[in-house]
Amino acid sequence: MERPFAITLEVGTSRHNKTGTWRVERPVYLDRLPPCNEACPAGENIQGWLYHAESGDYELAWRKLMEDNPLPAVMGRVCYHPCQTACNRGKLDEEVGINSVEHFLGDLAIEKGWVPETARADTGKQVLIIGAGPSGLSAAYHLRRQGHSVTIYEAGANPGGMMRYGIPKYRLPREVLDAEIQRIEAMGVEIFLNHKVEDLSAVLAEGHFDAIFLAIGAEIGKRAYVPAGESARILDAVNFLHSMEGQTPPLLGRRVAIYGGGNTAMDAARTAKRLGATEAVVVYRRTRDRMPAHDIEVEEAVEEGVEMRWLSTVKHADAGKLLLEKMTLDEKGMPVATGEFEELEADSLILALGQEVDLELLGNVEGVVVADGVVQVDRNMMTGVPGLFAGGDMVPGDRTVTVGVGHGKLAAKNIDAWLRGTNYSRPERHELAAFEMLNTWYYSDAPQTVRAKLDVARRRSTFDEVVQGLDESNALFEARRCLSCGNCFECDNCYGVCPDNSVVKLGPGLRYEFDYDYCKGCGICVQECPCGAIRMEPEII
Amino acid sequence: MPFQPIKFYQTGSFVVGNRLLSEDQRSVQSSEDRTNSLTLGHRACQGCGEALGARYALDAAMRASGNQIVVANATGCLEVFTTPFPETSWQIPWIHSLFGNSAAVGTGIAAALRAKGRHDIRVVAQAGDGGTVDIGFGPLSGMFERNDDVLFICYDNEAYMNTGVQRSGATPPAARTATTDAVGPHPGEDFGKGKNLPLIAMAHEIPYVATATVAELRDLEYKVEKAMSFHGARYIHVLVPCPLGWGSAPSDTIRLSRMAKETGLFPVFEAEGGDVISVSKIRHPLPVEEYLRPQRRYQHLFRPQPNTETIGRIQAIADKNISRFGLLQSEPE
Incomplete structure (x- = not known):
């Protein structure tokens, strides 16, 4: 080649110079486990469905949500959202209102009539589920999707379990519950109502079913012995809330005392208020910070005028009045009697001291282990009897709808594996995406959108739903507050900030890859990744 | 921000792109x-701010x-690491x-193009x-002076880095360079020297x-594009951290640029016809110490114990910038 004067070498591009050889550490893309997903008892891929909600594709978001939870509209109302407690955004401004977006998606699905994806081809296997509560319905849904035939025996007159007979209407309107249950029925799940299983061994002996999932809940109110005069009116909270589904509401009188500090106590107190009680007083033996009830429930109850009597136990009940004994906490936080007494005027006393499982149906089935009043299951949710699984409130664990739905899903996965003669093993969990791994500079300042609450005056007198949903624009805003902790959301930052052009953009949905021929390993991409989806690793030579 | 910020897209206008944004x-x-x-293949050090700044600015100028x-390129790092004969990294005239x-x-x-x-x-x-x-x-x-139709871009890394980190007229007070060693009663560059070229x-x-700065890409691109909309002499001054000369971690290049702006030490603004027309407000105010501490050129200010007097004088420079340019926002954006 003819070259200009004094030029001896052929001119070329610097691409010949593979600067990747300088590197001692290399950046690698990875997915980390977002704290919301980790915290969800129902095992939802929260960040996964928020991702679609962020782009306004609500149907896809709902479908992603439905992969784990068949009751989004219910859960968007009654879940105590541990995901939000775990949310990293809480350390920045306020946590993402995950529950409110779930509420919105659930309602939208009902409004638009979206239906779940059709079940897989029929396997010919028959599964019996005993109990149509959150856990039974969840298991039914997931098993049906796997192509199994599902039958539910439900003791009550309507399906829903504690969602219907425990959670008051002002927290969960029944038409929402009905719509989501009907959607599961429409998939081909058969529910027999008023069908109480008295003797499990008979069902087992019949051998009609290939697997059985027990989910009868814990529906018996715990009885504490309260010495009482003859005319004292004492009810138990489970029966009281159950009777709210009947035609005639129970008579309580003007002044109502509720004994206990859990969510059921709050529900009972708030329901009493709505039935016209001028005074609803919660009597609890410890203090607010030790109360098992969730903060939101306590706050809303107080807003509605429910009074609290801390550090007190009921010693004696009489017509129109209660004798309370004052308590104090010892250094371990346990309540100790003080010997001081006081009176509280009350026309009726509602006991909300926890619930027990009605284990009568177990009879003499061999192999089922009961400890502390609940049925013991292994990691696969199976009891000691092969093919007999159990979940929800009747097994150890927190007693919430969300936990129940999670149990149902996990049981379904294991039942499915068992029916196919395989083993279900949980996928390995990714490393947790901690707040410190994020570069929060990049996130817009955007405080949480609060769901409107019903006016307090109306809340005290009616059973209208207290917490209203978000509309489309603020649900979208809320979804977009997600930080996408630990998982790439394609912000192009790594692609932009690389001084060595060593990040290759693969196109929408395909993320990026590093060009290790040229990457010098400076680590700017790791530092400037907003969501902590890149890590430096030592170069192996 | 002088341009319309993009709101509610998780990351607004802070990141480079976002899957939710439309092409424009x-x-x-x-x-x-x-x-x-x-x-690819240029020989800039790991984490070079200048390589990044030059690509940002020239890509924007190409689009505009x-x-x-x-x-036209002056001799310096930018030339040495891009064009060692017979290779070149430039894909533009x-x-x-x-x-x-x-x-x-x-x-x-x-002049030739005009002719x-x-x-x-x-x-x-x-x-x-x-x-x-x-x-x-x-x-x-x-x-x-002649108002020639040229956009001049200065990539400011605050010393002669290519030749071994000697002091320049842009070296900030107290910074250690090879020619302003950290010795004597007033270690590092003297206070009261140097030139502020944007003001000149x-x-x-x-x-x-x-x-x-290289920390705010969208701001930089906006300014290059705007500069290209004028004819006559235009000047853009880009702060580009130098891990080698500043003694900072290569991964900190963008973080340091961001801190230079957030402390007020490097005011980010634009001016037309000699008058300031907009400034980038400080988002999260920061004491200068946070910016100085990660840089080895300032380590004499912290060892053996913090030299509060000198750090205070640097803080005074930042405070003066903040009041002079009005860098604090009256209410959150």
Whole structure:
């Protein structure tokens, strides 16, 4: 080649110079486990469905949500959202209102009539589920999707379990519950109502079913012995809330005392208020910070005028009045009697001291282990009897709808594996995406959108739903507050900030890859990744 | 922010792109077909701010001019690491010049293009801080005075890095360089020296002057695009951290640029005809100490114990910038 004067070498591009050889550490893309997903008892891929909600594709978001939870509209109302407690955004401004977006998606699905994806081809296997509560319905849904035939025996007159007979209407309107249950029925799940299983061994002996999932809940109110005069009116909270589904509401009188500090106590107190009680007083033996009830429930109850009597136990009940004994906490936080007494005027006393499982149906089935009043299951949710699984409130664990739905899903996965003669093993969990791994500079300042609450005056007198949903624009805003902790959301930052052009953009949905021929390993991409989806690793030579 | 911020997209306008943005809302750098004016294989150190700043600025200038630019480059790091004979990393029309005369070469190219009637081709001249504030200052001032149709971009890394980190007229007070060693009663660069070139450029009352950092890409791209919309002499001063000369971690390049702006030490603003028309407000105010501490050129301020007097004097410079340019926001954006 003819070259200009004094030029001896052929001119070329610097691409010949593979600067990747300088590197001692290399950046690698990875997915980390977002704290919301980790915290969800129902095992939802929260960040996964928020991702679609962020782009306004609500149907896809709902479908992603439905992969784990068949009751989004219910859960968007009654879940105590541990995901939000775990949310990293809480350390920045306020946590993402995950529950409110779930509420919105659930309602939208009902409004638009979206239906779940059709079940897989029929396997010919028959599964019996005993109990149509959150856990039974969840298991039914997931098993049906796997192509199994599902039958539910439900003791009550309507399906829903504690969602219907425990959670008051002002927290969960029944038409929402009905719509989501009907959607599961429409998939081909058969529910027999008023069908109480008295003797499990008979069902087992019949051998009609290939697997059985027990989910009868814990529906018996715990009885504490309260010495009482003859005319004292004492009810138990489970029966009281159950009777709210009947035609005639129970008579309580003007002044109502509720004994206990859990969510059921709050529900009972708030329901009493709505039935016209001028005074609803919660009597609890410890203090607010030790109360098992969730903060939101306590706050809303107080807003509605429910009074609290801390550090007190009921010693004696009489017509129109209660004798309370004052308590104090010892250094371990346990309540100790003080010997001081006081009176509280009350026309009726509602006991909300926890619930027990009605284990009568177990009879003499061999192999089922009961400890502390609940049925013991292994990691696969199976009891000691092969093919007999159990979940929800009747097994150890927190007693919430969300936990129940999670149990149902996990049981379904294991039942499915068992029916196919395989083993279900949980996928390995990714490393947790901690707040410190994020570069929060990049996130817009955007405080949480609060769901409107019903006016307090109306809340005290009616059973209208207290917490209203978000509309489309603020649900979208809320979804977009997600930080996408630990998982790439394609912000192009790594692609932009690389001084060595060593990040290759693969196109929408395909993320990026590093060009290790040229990457010098400076680590700017790791530092400037907003969501902590890149890590430096030592170069192996 | 002088441009319309994008709201509610998780990351707003802070990141380079975002999958939720439409094409016209995206930055030049987020595009798969950006020019990559500076391509793979250049020999800049790990985490070089200048390599990043040059690609940001020139890619934006390419888009703004419809890919019709000629670039005149002064000697310095930017030339040494991109064009060691026989290789080059430049993917745009590019001409080498001497250390001090890229403004003059730019002027000449502009004159030649005018003579040939090629009004569609625009000229960019660029240099480091040494080639701008010291050695090339005469030709640059002349270019401003004549209002030649050239955009001059200075990549300021605050010393002569290529030749071994010697002090320049842009080296900040107290910074250690090879020629302002951290010894004696007043270690590092003296207070009260150096030149503020953006203000000098404004004093020439040229059409457009702006400052920017590599930490705010969208701001930088906006300013380059805006500069390309003017004819006559324009000047953009970009702060580009140098891990080698500053003694900072290569991964901290963008973080340090961000902190320089957030502390108020490097005011980010734009001016037309000699008057400031907008400033980038401080988002999360920061004491200068946070910016100084990660840099080895300032380590004498913290060892054996913090030199509070000198740190206080640097804080006073930041505070003066904050009040002079109005860098604090009255209410959150």
